Amino acid sequence: MSAGFARALRAEWTKFRTVRGWVLGTLAAALLVPLLGVIGASASSASCDKAGVEVACPEPPLGPDGRAVRDEFFFVHRTLDGDGSITVRLASMSGIITYPPPDHDRIVPGLVPWAKAGVIVKDGTEPGSSYAAVMVTGEHGVRMQHDYTGDVAGRPGGAPRWLRLVRAGPLLTGYESADGQEWAEVGTARLPGLPERVEIGLFAASPGDLTVKQSDLGGIIEQARFTETTARFEQVEVEGAASGEWRHTDVGATPGIAPGEIHHPGHAEKSGDGFTVTGSGDIAPAGTDSGMPVELTLTGVLFALVAVVVVAVLYVTAEYRRGLVRTTLAATPRRGRVLAAKAVVIGAVVFAAGLAACAVTVPVGKRLLRGDGNYVLPVPALTELRVIAGVAALLALAAVLALALGVLFRRSAAAVVTALALILLPHVLAVVSVLPVGLSLWLLRVTPAAGFAVQQSIPEYPQVLDLYVPQAGYYPLPPWAGLAVLGGYAALALGLAAVRLNRGDV
Incomplete structure (x- = not known):
């Protein structure tokens, strides 16, 4: 890391942590994940009827690797x-x-x-x-x-x-x-x-x-x-x-x-x-029809994503609104370096907050679901770790994409609406059954919403007939491939933002 980039990174980190609204917004995003996860898990219960008596539902057997x-x-x-x-x-x-x-x-x-x-x-x-x-x-x-x-x-x-x-x-x-x-x-x-x-x-x-x-x-x-x-x-x-x-x-x-x-x-x-x-x-x-996948404990991520996008956009547009961007660029004339430092800071902060939130929410949510009679499908420890870290990376990449859109639009409302329309809206439309299955799968392949595939814990098996659609928790791309699509959009947006920033019209 060059000395110039290290100075820019330090300056951007100092700037972020000293603005109370940005810090509180990030904390609010992190708190939404366990709060809504706990509420959702507590509101879900399951039981089966046996001769007129409610009993615990039978659980599927476990195979040699511990999967249902x-x-x-x-x-x-x-x-x-x-x-x-x-x-x-x-x-x-x-x-x-x-x-x-x-x-x-x-x-x-x-x-x-x-x-x-x-x-x-x-x-x-x-x-x-x-x-x-x-x-x-x-x-x-x-x-x-x-x-x-x-x-x-x-x-x-x-x-x-x-x-x-x-x-x-x-x-x-x-x-x-x-x-x-x-x-x-x-x-x-x-x-x-x-x-x-x-x-x-x-x-x-x-x-x-x-x-x-x-x-x-x-x-x-x-x-x-x-x-x-x-x-x-x-x-x-x-x-x-x-x-x-x-x-x-x-x-x-x-x-x-x-x-x-x-x-x-x-x-x-x-x-x-x-x-x-x-x-x-x-x-x-067994598929998701046999129980609840672990990612159902992370329903609060959708709401946290909104807060993350708002913070990331304000992190850059506030400087344009107040004219402080000229001071920033005067201190660091290499404008691409400034943009890279902002992206690293917002991405790292959101990733750390998201990782902590998901690491708490998943085990607590599983315990609450099981306590109310719900069967949570077991997955290997590495898969659960991938879900937790992957969702944190999803939030971080969404923040970087939103940051880049803030540089491109220089208007908070336009950048926030565009970011949510690209990331959140396709996912919501795909999973709430309002679109034909083919269109839902297409949206989750080609839009930034493909990144939500990283949370899928139960894989699709070609030798098993099941309802492999987003509504049932299945995504058309493998987990890391879906996250890579979101990463590609974030990289493209950063590139376009760098071009705009280097034009000199601040």
């Missing part, structure tokens, strides 16, 4: 000690789709794209336990999947297809074949926590079919259809130290209304050397 998962399928299995393999011919797959009310009695044949049936090795039958599987899907060909998030594509096409899964210690290898003679490797999975004794066998699952349409009022209507898959397995062969008879388990089955009743149960029938297996549900990571 869906683990519902029908399992025909035996116990395997140590290494071994299973080989089958998946002769056919069929299915049904049941429409929701008011046409719930209408049943049509068909397979949803991610209906799946195949062979699996699993650490017991408890939902959420580690597994690896090779399968045929409704429309995505052969896949090898493991531990809910792992997904490797094999060759396209459906049944009939031969499948094989080989276990050698923690290494699972999947194969496929058209004729049972020539085999092609689909993929491998290393499961270091897999015990010596596992369950090996056949499975069938079928996730719900999702229909989404725009309502006349601009919102989104989501309809979920129950689906079911039936798979015919032939020439089932297990090698290795397999013990016990074939057993049937409806993994993750949902209890029905009557005691002991299973809602939408699966089943299996043995015939010769094979089985016909019917199942519903999915083996996959």
